[in-house]
Every structure is written in structure tokens, then in C-alpha cells.
Amino acid sequence: MLIFDHSRPGRTAAAQLPAAGGSLDDLPANLRRRAPPALPEVSELDVVRHYTRLSQLNFSIDTQFYPLGSCTMKYNPRACNSLAMLPQFLARHPASPDETGQGFLASMFELQEMLKDVTGMAGVSMAPMAGAHGEFAGVAMIRAYHDARGDTARREIIVPDAAHGTNPATATMCGYTVKEIPTDATGGVDLAALKAAVGPQTAGLMLTNPSTLGVFEKTIAEIQKIVHDAGGLLYYDGANLNAILGKVRPGDMGFDVIHMNLHKTFSTPHGGGGPGAGPVGVSKRLLPFMPIPLVLNENGAYRLATETDLPQSIGRMSANMGNAGVLMRAYIYARLLGREGMHRVAEYATLNANYLMVRLREAGFDLAFPTRRASHEFIVTLKKLKDATGVSAMDFAKRLLDYGYHAPTTYFPLLVPECLLIEPTETESRETLDGFIEAMVAIKHEAETNAALVKGAPYSLPVRRLDDVKAARELDLAYKPAEFIPSRV
Amino acid sequence: MPFIPHTEEDVSTMLGAIGAASIENLFDEIPAALKTGKLKDVPDGLPEMAVARLMQERASQDGFWSNFIGAGVYEHHIPAAIWQITTRGEFYSAYTPYQAEASQGTLQLIYEYQTMMTRLTGLDVSNASLYDGASALAEAVLMAVRSHKTSRRVLVPKTVHPIYRRVVDTTVKNQGIELVELDYDPATGQTMLPAEPGGFAGLVIPQPNFFGVLEDVHAMTDWAHDKGALAIALVNPTTLAVLEAPGQWGAKGADIAVGEGQPLGAPMASGGPYFGFMCCRQDFVRQMPGRIVGRTVDLDGKPGFALTLQAREQHIRRSKATSNICTNQGLVVTAATQYMALLGPQGLAKVASNSHANTVALADKLTAIPNVTRAFASPCFHEVVLQLNDNAKDVLRALRAQGILGGLDISGWYPELGQAILVCATETKTSGDLDQYAQQMERILSKRREAPPCAYKN
Numbered sequence: 001m002l003i004f005d006h007s008r009p010g011r012t013a014a015a016q017l018p019a020a021g022g023s024l025d026d027l028p029a030n031l032r033r034r035a036p037p038a039l040p041e042v043s044e045l046d047v048v049r050h051y052t053r054l055s056q057l058n059f060s061i062d063t064q065f066y067p068l069g070s071c072t073m074k075y076n077p078r079a080c081n082s083l084a085m086l087p088q089f090l091a092r093h094p095a096s097p098d099e100t101g102q103g104f105l106a107s108m109f110e111l112q113e114m115l116k117d118v119t120g121m122a123g124v125s126m127a128p129m130a131g132a133h134g135e136f137a138g139v140a141m142i143r144a145y146h147d148a149r150g151d152t153a154r155r156e157i158i159v160p161d162a163a164h165g166t167n168p169a170t171a172t173m174c175g176y177t178v179k180e181i182p183t184d185a186t187g188g189v190d191l192a193a194l195k196a197a198v199g200p201q202t203a204g205l206m207l208t209n210p211s212t213l214g215v216f217e218k219t220i221a222e223i224q225k226i227v228h229d230a231g232g233l234l235y236y237d238g239a240n241l242n243a244i245l246g247k248v249r250p251g252d253m254g255f256d257v258i259h260m261n262l263h264k265t266f267s268t269p270h271g272g273g274g275p276g277a278g279p280v281g282v283s284k285r286l287l288p289f290m291p292i293p294l295v296l297n298e299n300g301a302y303r304l305a306t307e308t309d310l311p312q313s314i315g316r317m318s319a320n321m322g323n324a325g326v327l328m329r330a331y332i333y334a335r336l337l338g339r340e341g342m343h344r345v346a347e348y349a350t351l352n353a354n355y356l357m358v359r360l361r362e363a364g365f366d367l368a369f370p371t372r373r374a375s376h377e378f379i380v381t382l383k384k385l386k387d388a389t390g391v392s393a394m395d396f397a398k399r400l401l402d403y404g405y406h407a408p409t410t411y412f413p414l415l416v417p418e419c420l421l422i423e424p425t426e427t428e429s430r431e432t433l434d435g436f437i438e439a440m441v442a443i444k445h446e447a448e449t450n451a452a453l454v455k456g457a458p459y460s461l462p463v464r465r466l467d468d469v470k471a472a473r474e475l476d477l478a479y480k481p482a483e484f485i486p487s488r489v
Numbered sequence: 490m491p492f493i494p495h496t497e498e499d500v501s502t503m504l505g506a507i508g509a510a511s512i513e514n515l516f517d518e519i520p521a522a523l524k525t526g527k528l529k530d531v532p533d534g535l536p537e538m539a540v541a542r543l544m545q546e547r548a549s550q551d552g553f554w555s556n557f558i559g560a561g562v563y564e565h566h567i568p569a570a571i572w573q574i575t576t577r578g579e580f581y582s583a584y585t586p587y588q589a590e591a592s593q594g595t596l597q598l599i600y601e602y603q604t605m606m607t608r609l610t611g612l613d614v615s616n617a618s619l620y621d622g623a624s625a626l627a628e629a630v631l632m633a634v635r636s637h638k639t640s641r642r643v644l645v646p647k648t649v650h651p652i653y654r655r656v657v658d659t660t661v662k663n664q665g666i667e668l669v670e671l672d673y674d675p676a677t678g679q680t681m682l683p684a685e686p687g688g689f690a691g692l693v694i695p696q697p698n699f700f701g702v703l704e705d706v707h708a709m710t711d712w713a714h715d716k717g718a719l720a721i722a723l724v725n726p727t728t729l730a731v732l733e734a735p736g737q738w739g740a741k742g743a744d745i746a747v748g749e750g751q752p753l754g755a756p757m758a759s760g761g762p763y764f765g766f767m768c769c770r771q772d773f774v775r776q777m778p779g780r781i782v783g784r785t786v787d788l789d790g791k792p793g794f795a796l797t798l799q800a801r802e803q804h805i806r807r808s809k810a811t812s813n814i815c816t817n818q819g820l821v822v823t824a825a826t827q828y829m830a831l832l833g834p835q836g837l838a839k840v841a842s843n844s845h846a847n848t849v850a851l852a853d854k855l856t857a858i859p860n861v862t863r864a865f866a867s868p869c870f871h872e873v874v875l876q877l878n879d880n881a882k883d884v885l886r887a888l889r890a891q892g893i894l895g896g897l898d899i900s901g902w903y904p905e906l907g908q909a910i911l912v913c914a915t916e917t918k919t920s921g922d923l924d925q926y927a928q929q930m931e932r933i934l935s936k937r938r939e940a941p942p943c944a945y946k947n
Contacts, residue, residue, distance in 0.1 A: 003601050003830050013831045016568040018916045021839040022846020024731055027868050031696075031703050033733050036834040037608045047830045048570050051823075055579035057594035062578025064591075075492055076582050079537045085572070085756075088548035093558045094760035095897050097889065100554060103547030104759050117530035129620040129761070132803070132813045136660075143663060166815060168808035175663035178808045216518045247516055248523050267492075271820030272595035273585035273617070273780065275762035291659070315659030319561055319623035319652050319749065320760030332544065338534020339527065341491050347512045348493045354515055355503040373518050401591050406584075412804070429494040430503060456788070461590040463793035471785035471797040475774070477614045478604040479784075 004479055006046045013044040057462045058272070059406045065432050067356075069377045069409035069421025070164070070212055072242045072264030074349075077333060080267070084328035094320035098303040105302035108324075109295040111331040112279075118342060119241075119258055120251025121281030126327050127291040127317045131239065134259025134278025135170040135206075140314040141257055141282060141289040142204045142233045143174050148289075148312065154203040154231070160189055162213050162413045164239060167206045176203060183415060187213040187369045189223055198230035208237040209253070210244070210375035212413045213368065214353075214421065224254035233257065233286075241265045242425070243350065243376035246343035256283045265345070266330035277326040288312040293321050348426035349376040356424050356433050363441045368416045377423035379416050380408075386418045391447035391454045393418040398465060399446070399457035403439035491534060555922060556894045557851070559872045559913025560699070561622060561650050562763075563727065563752045565840060566917055567824075568831050571754050575824045585780075585816070589795040590787075595819065596794035599782040602826040609729045609829075610722070610746040611736025612768040617780035618817040622749025623653040625765025626693065626723055627660035628778045628812060629747045632769075633691030633719040634666055635776050635811070636744075640718075642689040646671040646680040648698035649723060651902040675905070678702040678865030678874065682709065687716035694743065695723040696732065700911070701848070701872030702865055703732075710739030722746040726753050726766065727844065728870055730837035735768075745769045754828030755821050764818030764825065775801060778812030843916035844871035847923065851914040854927035858934060864906055872913040874899070874906065879937055881908040887933040893926055 024032065042050075059066065066073035092101055108126065115124045128134035139157065146154045157171035158179050168178040181193040189207070198205075205227045209217045217223060227234050236250040236258035242265045250258045262268050263276035270276075282290060292313050293304035304321065307313065337345070353374040360380060361367055368379035382393050397407030397420065409421040424433055447454045458464065495503075500512070509515055516524070535543070556564050575581070579594060586592030586599075599617045606615035619625040630643045645654055645668050658668060669689070674681050678700040692713035696706050706722070713720040722735035722743040735743035751763035769777055775798065783797035803810040832840065852873045855861050860878035877884055881898040888895035896912035903909060914923060 002597070002604075003826075004604070012833055012835055013568070016566075016570075016831050017836040018566070018839045018843050021842035022844075022849075024842050024845060026849065027703065027732075027845075027870075030707065031705075031733055033729070033731050034737070036838065037605075037730060037734070039605055039608060039832070039834045039837065040830045041833045041835070042830055044568070044570060044831060047827055048574060050830075051574050051598070051827055052577070054594040054598055055574065055577045057592075057597070058579040058583045059588070059591035060579045061582035066584065068584055071584055073582075073584060077492060079540065081576055081581070083541060083544040085576075086544060086548040088551045088553060090756035090758050091553055091556075091564075092551055092759045093554075093556050093564065093757045093894065094562055095558050095560050096554065096556070096759075096894055097885075100889070100894070101551050101759060103550035107544075107547060113530045117528050120525070129624070130814070130816045132815050133620060133624075136813060140659070140663065165803035165805070165807045165810065166813045169803035169806070169810040169813035172808045172810075173660075173664070173813050175665065218518055218520065220523070221520065244519075246528060247525055248519055249525050252523055252525065269581045269820065270584045271818075272580055272583045272592070272598075272823065273819035274816035275620075275764075275818045275821060276816050316652055316655045317624070317659060318621050318656060318761070319650065320621070320763075322760065323620075323762040324760040325756075325758045325762050332540060334531065335535055335540045335543070336491055336537060338491075339531040341534045342528060342531050344490055344493060347515075348490075348495060350515045351495075351500065351503055351507075351512055354507045354509070358507050373515060397588070398590065401588065406591060407588050427492050427494070430499045458590050462593045463590055463791055464787040464789055466589050466787050466793045466795045467785045468795055468797070471783040471795050472800075474785075475614075475797070476784040477600075477774070477781060477797075478607040479600070 002479055003040045003042065003050050006042045006050060007040040009041060011041045011043055016044060064404060064406050065428060065436055066406040067408050067422045067424050067436065068406060069423040070239055072423060072425055074267050074425035075427040076267050076269045077336060079336065080329040080332040083332050084325055089328065102302055105295055107331045108327060109297050109302050111327060111334060112295055114334050115260060115279055115281060118245060119281045120249030121258060122284045123287045123290055124279055124281045125290040125294040126279040127293060127322045128278040128280055129318055129323045130274065130276040131259060131261040131278045132166040132170065133317060134280050135166055136173055137280045137291045137314065137317060138235050138257040138259050139170050139174040141286050142235065144289040144314050145286055146203055153200055156201045157203055158197050158205040161415055162211050163206060163208060164212065164237065167237060187211060187215040187372060188217055188219060191219060191222060194223065194226055198226055198232060202230050202232035204233040204235050206235040206237055208239050210240045214375050214378040215369055215372045216375055220253050240375065243346055245345040247346045251283065257286055262326060262330040267333045268326045268329040275323045275326050277323045277330065289314050291315065291317050345426055352424040352426060352428060352433060353377055356422060359437050360440060363437060368419060377421060380420045380422060381416050382418040385447055389447045389451045391451050393420055395455045395457065396443055399443045399454045400439060401458040402460045405436055405439055554894045555892055557912050557914055557926060558894050558897050560897045560911055561749055562757050564757060564915050564917055565752055567754050567756060571824050571827045574827060575820060580823050581820065586796060593794060596782050598823055598826055600784055600794050602822050603782060605826065605829045606766050606768050609726055610768040611734030612746055613771040614774050615766065615768040616777050617782055618750065618822045619765035619767055619779050619814065620818060621761065621763045621765045623656035625747040625767050626653050627657040629721045629745045629767065630657055630661055630691065632745060632776050633721055636719060636773055637690035640688050640690040641665055642667045642669055643691045644669045644671055644689055645693045646673065646695060648673050648680050648700060649693055649695050650699045677867040679704050679867060682712050685716060689718050691719040691721050693721045693723055697725065697728060697870040700865060700874045701869035702867050703870060707739045710743055714741055719744040724748045726750060727837060727841050730834065730841045744773060750825050753825035755824060762818055762821050764821040776811060779814050780817045840916050847914035847916065847918050848873055851912065851923045851926065854923060855930055858931045860934060864909055871915060872911055874909050874911055876906060877908045879908060879934060881910050884933060888929055891929045893929055895926065
């Protein structure tokens, strides 16, 4: 049932509405709306009950184990939410003068400094509002750097084939062409292909390390040298920063620019698809190009830097200062964790991943890269199972939902057939991992003995498998009941 | 250990299963030379109690203000139910709804959101939201250029928020897109249409514009269409309860509508998170960036919801995607959907008309003070530009000393307006608040007239 089905003409949530409306008579009649928008007319209880019930149709970290590879679905501490939502923080207008927000800005400045430390970068700007937004900022800075030097022939970005789709899409948005390079048999960047790919046209290389294949690029020092020797810059996609937090710093690996996904590594909520936060960190040579605003500390007085402070900045990315409330949650998380906690993140994320990987291998699952350590995640390939039983990674994932586990990432990275990318994160207990292993084993057994059962899954969720083809062919993107008056009157 | 449940016994059992002597051994593929020493700038961890105390102190330091700043972000009352439900773990800690069967709550909510946005804007389709209003405008500019095919020029009036124009520039400048500024009429504050032969992809039409002034959207829409360009509406969702929907502008209606979703239930919170909305005519749906949810059926024929038209997106199309965007601002959209449902058509209209009436009343009170005048003669919605015969910055500072944030100094962005402030009074302001502001303004201005600061003495 949709909220619109609860609607009755004339019903209102009276207590929430302001008193009688003011006059609009001074506005030109032709600019005023002729028919009111057909929003629902419902009571407060209708809204509370409807949306509470909708929430109960979701899987979430708070209710289920969520081993979604590459997404770092760790526990989102409740204190981060409640303290970021203190009424004074919520009430502050973003265009208020800096002196009215010193408590807020102090928190932002300290987060900025902590992010510099954990990444080993010379500067951090927290303007970007998501990982992809941070990628855009990063590649735009690479371009601004080359352009500022008059080195305008560099128009190509190199991207490994295992990369997230956002990497090539971002390069295109920055006016670059994309050159893909292959992965070698152990999951690393193919160095010979990289050497062949670089040249005077190379603006940079975008790299995720550990890669989306769940392994650390052991040859990072050589990769770094090849790209830098060719005059290109090195971009670090921070999607997998959770694997190395407090262990290795991108700055120490020679990266020139990085983005972080605070909704992964710093445990801000995913919120059903956002908001995230994608701060960027830069090496010394990219400092002048950072997006604004960033926070400056002038003898204990904090203020936002503007175009005047950074005349070569790539510019602004949002109307205000990014997803400030998300940054607050990340700051609070960092304070709760502290230095020791920060070092522990990668340790226990890696412990959990390797434990899960070894136990699944023992249970007869095939690993994509059996000779490698897992980073914070690893890949199981179900190719043999698919060949033998017809049960695909998708079927397997859907059956896991019936067992009460969110599915791992499926069909990504694209180059491993029938893959499940599994990331347990550090906040899950051994008992949870053991339960998941039991479910994996049980489903494997089902696939081998009753494949049809697995192929028809899920059975216990609010809906069974959905018709995606119908969704795309017979587009129904907004509710239009038969009696609905079309938009143009 | 904060947020790590492992006991010592767990660790030794797990290491035993792995066959590793220590956790450190699990990092043996990382070259030793790269390993990080102790972090320097991260302080020791604090218990929740101590962090709570710290944050409460910082919040108190920032305090509460009587706010009359708008400029794209508006202080509206947010019903208590909204964020209580929005922060339920099932919404708060869920991922992007790729596994549709396990995400029907979020998916249905987005479908309802899309429906509400199409009804507010009078357009056919809506996406699941973008980062914020400014980035939504940038995406609309890119979309207009993709749709137009021959021109890479887009006309952007100076009456569009100056920071929005900068964000658009940051976003599109590397793709060979030219942004052309349009002047405004100094008497009315409305955009003047140039003698343009055509050959541009889109015209941005702000309603109300940055000055709070209402543009002649019908004429602008028709003009853009006559020139073969797309009409891009940049609108405030609250005002759409009472102002004509973009889908009804001119003879054919605007093609794309975008704007800042913050007024629909998002707290101001120093800048975010908010969300940008985007709606368009059906013809352009395949050019639209961002997530889109569609209604379909499951294996048993039961209705359900799923992400659709994913062939536009980066995880499928990679370098050929419509945008690199992956996220929407899901959680804020969760709040906005409930806000629109709770307020309904009547409530939203009251919020809009009360904000308008309060702003008009405040402008009347302030312009009754000598040397305070309205910059433009035309009707405004819930913001107004006032010119002061005094230093705007100093006056605002003096008001601040009385606990009042009196508006935004826009003299730097629009030097031709002289000492000008943009002032907004939403439905949250009482007549007492308006009187208080006017009294303080009068007191400050007269005091400064009688005893000007040393720097201004002849």
C-alpha cells in the first residue's frame, strides 16, 4: 500500500501545520499555481505507521549481517548520530559567520587533521559529498595541475580493469579519455601492460589498493615509479581504506591524490544509498588546487577558506560545505576510536576476512586468488558450482537472504566469473561469521541436491524475485492512478 | 575495544584456523618499508561519556540565533516524527537497494518520493535525488547539453545563486561547455533576455531567483523553446505549493526542474546533508543522471519496486555513463518524503504563504526605517534584497551582538547593488521576532548615524 492510498481529501496532520496561511494576493496571478499539488492528505499516525512499516521491509546493519564486499558495512555507532544531531548543530545556518560556529568548525578542523595523518597526505579538503564526488575532485585537480604547468597534452587516464565503474566515468567527466589495463594472474596490476600504456599523454593512473580483487598491490613501489617517471600522477581510490587504516598510508605509497569514503571507513551511515562524504587528500604539489571550502585554524580561530585563500582551487563542489552532518558523525567516530582504535580497524577487518576465507575454502568453496592473503575482503567464485548445478552467484545471493544474511557483492569485479565479493568488517563477532559460514555450506548443499530451490529464492522476503525487464521496458516511475489528473491543466 | 567484539580467545582461535602466528602476519604481503608507525595527530580514544560532554560543550559554544538568513537554505519547522523515523536503523544503516527483495522499504519510499516530486513540479519523472541543489543544477546543464547534441552553450542568469554558478562551472568546465551569464534589470531584479539568435542548449530559469524576486517564467520558457533550447527550471520546493509548477510554464512547460531539497525537512546543520532533486519530461528520462526506482512485479505477480534504467549508470556503462554519481542522498530523501506526506498540499501551502507574508511584513517594518530601501520594485517570495545607506557588514555585526543574524551581505557578489543584504523570514518567525529585528535595526542605524564609528567621521 502506498502512502497515497491512505489519502483522504481534507485530512491533515493539523498539529504539524502552521497557523492560518498568510496572504499571497500581492503576487501576480499568472505566476501562482492553479491546482494544488496532489500530495498525500493524511494524519500524523498514518505517516508514522506507514513509514515505520516500510522500514521493517529493509535489511540493514542494525538487523542483519551485511558482508557486502567493497562497501564496508560496519556498525554505525549510535552516539555519532545523536551527538551530530545536537540541536545547536542542527540549527546553524551554513551562511552564518564563522564566529557563530567555532564549535562546529573546531570539530571539522580536527577531523581534517586526523584524515591527513591517517592518509599521510599534505592537505585534505572535505568538500566532496560522496566517493564519486571525491574522485571528480581528485581527477579535476590532476587536470588543473597539468594545465597550470602548460602540460596540456596529457589527456589520458589509466584505469585497471578491476576498477569501480566510477573511475572511468569520472575521467570522462573531467574531459579525459580512459585507457584500461589488465590484471595479472595473482590479481595485481599487469606491470608490462602498465609500462606499455604510459607516455606523454598520461595524466595519471587511478588505483584502488588493496584492489577490488581483495589483494594488496605488492608492486606498488614499481607502479608508482612507472607512472611518475612518465610524468603522470597517481590517484588513490579510497574505497578499500578500511583494509589498511593505521597500517599503510597512501601518502607513503607515493600517491598524489586520494579520496576517502567516510561512509565506509569512518562508519557514517549508508542511509539506503547516501548521504556519504568523500574528502580528498593531496600531496604537496596539489595543495593549491584543493576544492573549497576547507577549514583554517588561525591561532585558535577557525574559518572557512575561500577563493581568495586558494585562487588556483578547482572551485566549489556544493552550495555550502559538503555533507557537514556526515563529517560530524565521522569526527565523533574518530574521537571514540582514537589512535589505538584506528590502528585496530584494519587489523580486525583483516582478521575477520582471512578467517572467513580460510573457513569457506575448507568448506569447499573456490577462491578467486587462492595463493593470496585476503585484505579486508576476498572473492569466492561459484563458476564450478554454476557449471555443475546451474546455480549462479545471483541465485546463491538471493538464497542467503532467506537465511537472514545480506548477500555479498555479486558480479563485481567484472573479471571474475560468478563471483561473490565478501567483506565482513571488524565489527562482526566470530559467532556471526560462523553462522554465515553455516548458511553458505547449507546453500551449497541445497544447490547440489535441489538446485531449483536455490534458483527460486528468496521465499521469505516481502517479495520474490522482481521482474527487472518489465521495470525497464514498461516504465512506472511515479504513481498515476486511473483517476489521476495529468500534470498539465 | 571500541566496536570490536573479539575476545582474546576469539583471536587465538581465528588465527589458529588461518594458520597465522599473529594479526601482524596477516599483513605480510605489504612491503615492510611502507608500514605506518604510530599515528601522530589522532588523539587517544575517549569513552562515549567524554565525547558526549565534548560535543555538548561545542554545541553550547555555537548556541542558538534568531536567524534571518535564507539564500538557498531555509529554516522551516521540522515535525518531530520525521527524524525519529528516519534514523530508525532499518533506514539509517541500510545500503543502496541493489538487493531489491531485501530493500523494499527504501525502494517503495523512493517511488513515493519520485511521485511527490513529479506532482510538485508538474513533470513526468523524477530521479531518486542528487547531492544538493547546486550539483543538481550542474547535472541539469550537462543533461541539456547531452540532449541538444549540437550546442555546448548554456545561458545562466546572474539572478542564480552565485555559488551555484561556481559549482556548475567547476563541474562542466572540463567538458568544453560554455556558460553565458545573463544580466538582470536593475529596477526589477528580473532576468533580461538578450538578443540571442539561438544556438544554445539550455536556459536556466530560477523561480524565485536569488534575490527572492519572481521571474516571468512563462516568457522565459517560451523564449528558450523558440530558440530550440531546453528550459531548465531552478525552483524552491516549498514555493511550489503555491507557485506555478514548472511543467505548466509557458506554452509547453519546462523540460527539466532541479533544486535544493533542504526546505523539505532537512535541518540547516551548517550545510548538509541535504539533497538535490531533479525531474524532467518523459522524453529525457534516459539522459537523466542518478538512481531511479520503478514499480514492477515479482515472480508471483505481486507488485514490488526495483532500481531501473541502470544502463545509464557508471557501474554498467563505465566511461560512457550519464554521470559518475552512485549515491542519492537516501536518508535525507527519507525525511523529505515524510515531510511532504505530513504537510500535505494544505500544510506546504501554509508554510509557503506564511513565509511570504512574514518576509513582506519584515521588509515593510525595515523599510520604514530611514535609509533602508528595497532594491527591487517587483514582488518577492520569501526573501528580499534591502539596501542600506551604511556598511552592511558592520550593521550585521551589530545585529549579531543582539543575537540576530540579520541576513546575508551580498555586496561582494553584486557590487552594483551597493551595501545590500538578503533577508528571509520563514513561517518559524513570530511577529515578536520581526519587531525585535526591526527595533534593533532602527536602534543600530540611528546610533551609527548620530555617532558614526571613527573611521567614517569626516
